[in-house]
Structures are given as structure tokens and as C-alpha cells.
Amino acid sequence: MAEVVVVESEARAGELAAGSILDLIAAKPDAVLGLATGSTPLPVYRALAEGVRSRGIDVSSLRGFALDEYVGLPAGHPESYRSVIAREVVQPLGLDPHRIHVPNGALETISDAGEQYELAIERAGGVDVQILGIGTDGHIGFNEPGSSFASATRVKTLTAQTRRDNARFFDSPDDVPMHCITQGLGTILRARHLLLLAFGGGKADAVASAVEGPISASSPGTAIQLHPHATVIVDEAAAGRLQNLDYYRYAWNNKPRWQGL
Numbered sequence: 001m002a003e004v005v006v007v008e009s010e011a012r013a014g015e016l017a018a019g020s021i022l023d024l025i026a027a028k029p030d031a032v033l034g035l036a037t038g039s040t041p042l043p044v045y046r047a048l049a050e051g052v053r054s055r056g057i058d059v060s061s062l063r064g065f066a067l068d069e070y071v072g073l074p075a076g077h078p079e080s081y082r083s084v085i086a087r088e089v090v091q092p093l094g095l096d097p098h099r100i101h102v103p104n105g106a107l108e109t110i111s112d113a114g115e116q117y118e119l120a121i122e123r124a125g126g127v128d129v130q131i132l133g134i135g136t137d138g139h140i141g142f143n144e145p146g147s148s149f150a151s152a153t154r155v156k157t158l159t160a161q162t163r164r165d166n167a168r169f170f171d172s173p174d175d176v177p178m179h180c181i182t183q184g185l186g187t188i189l190r191a192r193h194l195l196l197l198a199f200g201g202g203k204a205d206a207v208a209s210a211v212e213g214p215i216s217a218s219s220p221g222t223a224i225q226l227h228p229h230a231t232v233i234v235d236e237a238a239a240g241r242l243q244n245l246d247y248y249r250y251a252w253n254n255k256p257r258w259q260g261l
């Protein structure tokens, strides 16, 4: 079962996740982070940047792999995930950009971009901690409903719902790319620790399904139930549809602190 932690604010969620990641980096300076984009992980990146500064942690060896990328956006497009990761993660944390990888969404090389990305993750020794958001349609990464639990990094077609959800980042909904390249559910499940965050009532159904629903490719977030070390950090609104909420609170309140996340 995933550990579910309900927090009072997005900032608190960011601190909690960042605290666990900073402990990992302190113990393993060349740790490999799995980096999500979207709005959800921003409090984590803010808290990480703050923690790196205040604790004086050396991040020069830290490595990272983004979860996904749009296909076919012009190089340097501000909403390409390569640009977003540079802006939200690499610059604020002071990471070495050469150690941070993003799937290559360029059309010219797209046919083997997934395989190349899988090889790069494997050569790095795998992802230590994978930060995840969840889509309102239940996707993790851009693994839309129906994605195989064994899937590797590959091209997917975004659902109309995901394109609507992401239209806020573009001038017009039509500008949201139709295709993406995303780590597969199989790729995500190979990460050693999953840290899934969700905020707001709009995510409540997706969270309830991922944590407590029947395991099904129709609900890609349910893949986390197959992972031996998955942590779900949610605010009250995103926790609103969980059946076993009392138990999650009880377990968290009685958790030995030395265990960490």
C-alpha cells in the first residue's frame, strides 16, 4: 500500500518531499532524481532550492531524468519541458545541466528517442526517487488511460482532457501538442521510491482511484499500488475522496520518525 500523508498546504508538501530528497542527496551526492513538470512539483523544487542553499548541500554530482516531453515543439520553446526543467529546476538548484536529461521530442530522431532514453536511465543506474504529479484523467507521466504497466519510454497521444488541462500554459488550446514522449509505467515502476503529490479537489477522484481503486491500465495511477515504496502527499482537498483517510492519518501520526518517508 502507498503511504498517504495529508498536509495542510502545498508549501508543507514541498518541504516534506524536499526534506526526504535532501537526505538522499546528503547520503548519495550523485543520486538520480526523476523530475516531473506541471504545477504540482513546483513547491518541491522551491523547497529543494531553499534547502540546498540553507544546508550548503553540494549538488554538483546530482543527476536527473525528466518524466516526459512534448513532441515537435521548436527547440527552445518556453513550454517545452526541457525549458521548464531548466527554468524551474536546473537554474534555481544550481545543477549541472549536462547531468539533467529530458526525453528528446525532436521529430527528426523521435523513432528511437524512447529507446535512447531508457538506455540512458539504465546506464545511470536507475532513478532513486521519482517525483510524480497525477492528471485529472489519472495519468502519471503522460501515460494516458490504457497504458501498459510494462510500458517503456515511448510516444503517446495526449487525451483531449490533458490537452485542455495544459492549455493554460499555451496561447491557445490548439497550440498544445497532440503527442508526447513519456517514461512508461514500467519505467516509473523501476524507480526506487515514488513520491506522488496532488493538490486541490480537481485531483480527488484521480488520487482515490490511484491509491484505493482496482488496479487497471484504465487508471494508470493505480500502478503505484504495485510499487514497494510509494509515498502520496496530498492536501485536504485532494484527499477528499479517500475511503481510508482515518487510517492514513493514524499511521502517519504513529510512524517512527527515523523511518523518514
Ligand code: PGA
Pocket (backbone or CB within 6 Å): 037, 038, 039, 040, 041, 133, 134, 135, 136, 139, 140, 141
Ligand atoms: P499538474 O499536472 O501538476 O499541472 O496538475 C499533473 C499531471 O498532468 O501529471
